[in-house]
Amino acid sequence: MNAPNRHELFVLEDDEKALEVTEDTKIPNAATFKIVKQDHTVGNMLRAQLLAMPEILFAGYKVPHPLHPYFLIKIQTDGTVTPQAVLEQACTKLIGTMSALEAKFKREFSFKDGEAHGGTTAGMGAMGAEDPYGAGSGGAWSGQRDYLDF
Structure with missing residues (x-):
């Protein structure tokens, strides 16, 4: 009803920029x-990636309204690097x-596929090879490798 069309939430228009920068005049x-x-x-x-960086004094974001597909992120640094540069570094790390x-x-799911298609693991019964969650024959608590073990 009031919601925009789905494609308007993620497809940029021809004249639309993905990023706009506003320098803060009150905060250095x-x-x-x-x-x-x-x-x-x-x-x-x-925000989490930025806060993990030592030169960041403040990083926070907000979504002003749920029907408007954008968010604002405010970054304050210690002065050794600009907010633009630190945002670029954070994006690269992310x-x-x-x-x-x-x-x-x-890798983990190719490992599981190899087990299911002929390979067997010691201690796994026929049920364990068919169960996608590894719950057969003791599951993750029996010391066997589980799909969540990274």
Whole structure:
């Protein structure tokens, strides 16, 4: 009814910028970034990544309204680096973290696929090879490798 069309929540228009920067005039070494067509998922990951960096004094985000597909993230640094540069570093680190997580995920499930298609693990009965959650024959508590073990 009032909600926008689904594609408007993630597809940028031709004249729309994905990022807008507003320098803060009242707080030194601070800026507010408007990140368009994203939501809490990216906002919270960016905030957490920024707060893990030693040169960050403050990092927080807010979604002004749930029907508007953007969030604002405010960053204040200690002055050794600009907020723009630290946001770029945080994005690069976050991409690296997500790539590593994806690689672990694929490796773990290719390991499980190998077991299910002929390979057996010591101590796993016929039930364990068919159960996608590894609950057969004692499951994760019996010392066997589980799909959540990274």
